[in-house]
Amino acid sequence: MELERTRVDVVQCAKTYADGTRGLQPTDLTVEPGEVMALLGPSGCGKTTLLRLIAGLEAPDAGSRIAFGNTDVTHMPIEQRGVGMVFQHYALFPQMTVESNIGYGLKIRGVAESERRRTVGELVDLVRLGGLEKKRPAELSGGQRQRVALARAVAARPRVLLLDEPLTALDAKLKESLRDELADLLRRLHITAIHVTHDQQEALAIADRLAVMHAGRIVQVGDGEALYRTPSHPFVATFLGRVxxxxxxxxxxxxxxxxxxxxxxxxxxxxxxxxxxxxxxxxxxxxxxxxxxxxxxxxxxxxxxxxxxxxxxxxxxxxxxxxxxxxxxxxxxxxxxxxxxxxxxxxxxxxxxx
CATH class of the missing domain: 2.40.50.140 (Nucleic acid-binding proteins)
Structure with a gap:
């Protein structure tokens, strides 16, 4: 299944809430086509706000600009941006089978049944769910549910995949095994992805590059090894590991x-x-x-x-x-x-x- 690889440009993007709280300072970020970028930082640092602005779930301040490739999506509603989303608890429909969950978005878009079946079949193979098509979420392991959520998110061929702390609710042992599986899945999908997490090990294992956030701003962007060995900001040094x-x-x-x-x-x-x-x-x-x-x-x-x-x-x-x-x-x-x-x-x- 071929997915579009889209460059994401965030230019001087900021968010001020109605009560005057600044959720995000003016921020610049570029995500290269097909790259997995992690937004990493503690609670309240602005990473989820930035993700929601990219998704179109929040409106940015005046002067902000967000582009997917050559398309300015700053003021475009979420349903027109071409984003797929994976949430903390996967948000699968419990009464639906694996194949129905994956194909749900295509069905409500009016995609013909033959095309829907073909796409779902490709995705079942891609995320290694063969033989589980008729199972319901309660009959699946945590890793299998994660794969269903990813397949559903990319079924409509989104330009950008957004992951909002998809491993947060899991226990430590399961999280460790699933983060490696998630990293493998994202590499095989070859899609531009932005992954929000507060877990340093998760970000290092999954992302090509990390944008470390602190107090509403990005303080450094780079690959995990460079950020760990040569931090340019003291917060990066203290947040990535111990000092x-x-x-x-x-x-x-x-x-x-x-x-x-x-x-x-x-x-x-x-x-x-x-x-x-x-x-x-x-x-x-x-x-x-x-x-x-x-x-x-x-x-x-x-x-x-x-x-x-x-x-x-x-x-x-x-x-x-x-x-x-x-x-x-x-x-x-x-x-x-x-x-x-x-x-x-x-x-x-x-x-x-x-």
């Missing part, structure tokens, strides 16, 4: 000229100092108490399956988190050495609350 915030004993610019940091100054957790640096727990090296290493006491050892997280008490500094190999010998109450490779440091150039 330690440190103030080096030397000037930050001079600190980068050293191979390692081993001594740390007092760090005021409430400070918005631009002299602070961030380092991820996996980049804190823990070993024996050597003369040229910093010294710390292990106050907590947490076994996390694939790794061990150590909480280190460092004189004159906030507790430092370090992720080490799961067989690392350090135990609570012991003293260890630590050091931080300066090329792993992430600079903080803006307030963490920005």
């Amino acid at each position: 330690n915030r440190i103030v080096p004993a030397v000037d930050p610019s001079a600190a980068r000229g050293l191979p390692h940091l081993t001594a740390l100054q007092v760090c005021d957790a409430l400070s918005a100092s631009a002299d602070a640096l961030l380092v991820r727990p996996e980049d804190v090296e823990v070993g024996p108490t050597l003369p040229d290493w910093g010294s710390a006491a292990v106050t907590r050892r947490s076994f996390l399956g694939d790794r061990v997280q150590l909480t280190l008490a460092v004189s004159g500094h906030a507790p430092l988190l370090a992720d080490v190999h799961r067989d690392h010998p350090a135990r609570e109450g012991e003293r260890v050495g630590f050091r931080i490779a300066t090329h792993r440091l992430l600079s903080v150039t803006e307030s963490l609350s920005a």
Whole structure:
């Protein structure tokens, strides 16, 4: 089944509600044809507002522009935009069979039965639901219901597929298996998709690129690895994974000229100092108490399956988190050495609350 690959352009798009609340600051975003873009951020960051504006479920502020390919859809109603939507709870019709659910949109559009059957058959094969056509949603697994919802959303060949936190209601184990399945399905559909989530692992697993949102604006766009390794905004660094915030004993610019940091100054957790640096727990090296290493006491050892997280008490500094190999010998109450490779440091150039 061939689906259109549509470029989406969001230009200076903003949303102010009737009570004066700004749900979305003026925002620019481009989604390339056939790309899966995740809108990622905490509750209230504006990601759902942006999705609803793209869908046509909300009207943007004056001066906003949204285009699908060469078509300006800014003021076009949702039914004319050519969008397919997948919701949190899939919204399947419980009394209908799989094939009836998938073909429902085509039926209400007046598509001929022969064409409807052909399209539904193609989609059943594409999302691997063969043999389940006569089943009802209650007889399906979570993954199978997800595939029905996706097939229904793309049956009418939408220009853009929109997914509104489709895995939120699932337990952790099921979510992990279904996010991989969803990623595979989207690749096989070859459709432009915009996926809203607050789950970092879900976004990293599913999307080609991520737009990280904070306080009503997009703060950085990029692929998952680039955002994790080279965040340009402190919120991105803290939201994607965990970080330690440190103030080096030397000037930050001079600190980068050293191979390692081993001594740390007092760090005021409430400070918005631009002299602070961030380092991820996996980049804190823990070993024996050597003369040229910093010294710390292990106050907590947490076994996390694939790794061990150590909480280190460092004189004159906030507790430092370090992720080490799961067989690392350090135990609570012991003293260890630590050091931080300066090329792993992430600079903080803006307030963490920005």
